[in-house]
Amino acid sequence: MMWLLPALAAAKGGATFWLARKQLNDDGVPVARDLLADGAPRRAMAIWAHPDDEITCAGALAGMARAGVDLTLVYLTAGEAAKDTGYTREELARVRRAEAQAAGAHLGAAHVEVLDFPDGGLTASDPAAARAAIAGLIERFAPSLVISFDEKVGFYGHPDHVQTGRWVREVIETGAPSVRRLYQATLPRPMVALALKLVSAFRDNYPKVPEDGLPPPTVAVNIVAQGRRKRRLLDIHASQAKVIADVQPYADRVPHWLYYRLFDREYFALAVDR
Numbered sequence: 001m002m003w004l005l006p007a008l009a010a011a012k013g014g015a016t017f018w019l020a021r022k023q024l025n026d027d028g029v030p031v032a033r034d035l036l037a038d039g040a041p042r043r044a045m046a047i048w049a050h051p052d053d054e055i056t057c058a059g060a061l062a063g064m065a066r067a068g069v070d071l072t073l074v075y076l077t078a079g080e081a082a083k084d085t086g087y088t089r090e091e092l093a094r095v096r097r098a099e100a101q102a103a104g105a106h107l108g109a110a111h112v113e114v115l116d117f118p119d120g121g122l123t124a125s126d127p128a129a130a131r132a133a134i135a136g137l138i139e140r141f142a143p144s145l146v147i148s149f150d151e152k153v154g155f156y157g158h159p160d161h162v163q164t165g166r167w168v169r170e171v172i173e174t175g176a177p178s179v180r181r182l183y184q185a186t187l188p189r190p191m192v193a194l195a196l197k198l199v200s201a202f203r204d205n206y207p208k209v210p211e212d213g214l215p216p217p218t219v220a221v222n223i224v225a226q227g228r229r230k231r232r233l234l235d236i237h238a239s240q241a242k243v244i245a246d247v248q249p250y251a252d253r254v255p256h257w258l259y260y261r262l263f264d265r266e267y268f269a270l271a272v273d274r
Contacts (some may be wrong), residue, residue: 021262026188028135029220033094035268040144045072047134047148047168049160050079050119051100052237056155056185057147058107058230059223059264072111072141073104076164081119082161085239102236106229111223113137122163130163134171142178148186150269153214156195156247157205159225163260172272182272186214191267198249217267227260 024026036042044064046054054061054073065071077098087095097114104112115133117125138146148168154161165184172182187195192213195202207213223230234244234251245252251259 007013011136015131018261024188024190024194025220025265026190026217026261026267029188029217029267031220031222031265034069034221035060035068035147035181035183035219036064036069036145037273040180041142041178042068043070043072043141043143043178044145044147045068045074045138045141045143047074047076047137047146047164049076049122049149049154049164050082051075051096051103051114052079052240053149053161054103054107055230055233055237055244055248057221057268058233059226059260060221060266060268061109061147062107062226062229063221063223065110066076070141071107071109072113072137072143073100073107073109074113074115074134074137075100076115076117076133077119077160078114078116079119079240081121082240082243084242093171099237099239102154103233106233106236111141120160122160125163127167130167131171134167135175138179144178144180146172146176146179146182147268148182148184150186150215150271152212155185155187155214156199156202157207158201169271179272179274181270183219183268184215184271186216186217186267186269188217188267191263199245200246215269215271218270220265220267222264224261224264225267227256227264230260231256241247 078093080089080098100114149161149165151166151169172179
């Protein structure tokens with residue numbers, strides 16, 4: 001993947017950049033304006049493990065909010081277990097709760113809910129309590145669309161992500177009548193290959209067998225119009241600057257209008273459709 005920086009540098013020249021962009025994306029995946037089912041109420045909920053997880057699909061979330069979709073962000077933990085932040089766990093919980101609220105305001109979310117499950121401890125938490133909390137929020141806000149992690153990899157292998165995706169899918173498959181669609185954040189194989197070279201979180205946690213990896217995408221959302229907003233979101237989560245620099249490589253060194261033309265799509269796998 002040594003072509004990445006030359007491709008960015010050569011963007012105005014055109015050919016190298018667009019070749020790199022084509023190599024990263026899967027043009028066989030249809031591009032949709034948003035993820036809502038036709039005729040469904042324009043209410044969406046994104047359910048994550050930690051504040052900053054919404055970066056995964058921030059462009060699609062911002063685009064929907066700006067198109068009038070009532071958006072709710074949910075985080076099962078306050079993210080208090082993150083390492084090397086300079087804060088105590090108690091301080092970090094307060095900081096990241098504030099960052100979650102600021103992120104929601106920035107993206108245009110109508111509601112932000114940060115729950116009290118233990119960061120780094122979701123796999124040991126009471127599953128009935130977690131499912132009840134998720135089901136209660138879905139009943140309260142009645143989204144027709146829910147977005148979360150997959151229940152197999154959790155985007156790059158974080159156990160909290162996997163557990164969140166599993167609980168969300170279980171709740172929706174066994175109830176949650178307002179929900180028409182559940183989408184899981186994912187990546188096409190070329191982006192996974194790049195992440196395995198550039199992102200330590202992927203190298204350290206992602207399954208070694210390709211078949212055990214992320215679900216194949218069924219739809220993509222173009223996020224070029226939300227590039228500036230997504231880039232600003234990275235700064236809002238200032239306590240997680242080191243982690244974000246890893247999972248969004250070069251985003252701090254390349255103008256947003258260029259970075260999010262190379263990485264101009266967010267990908268999703270349809271998990272529930274009814």
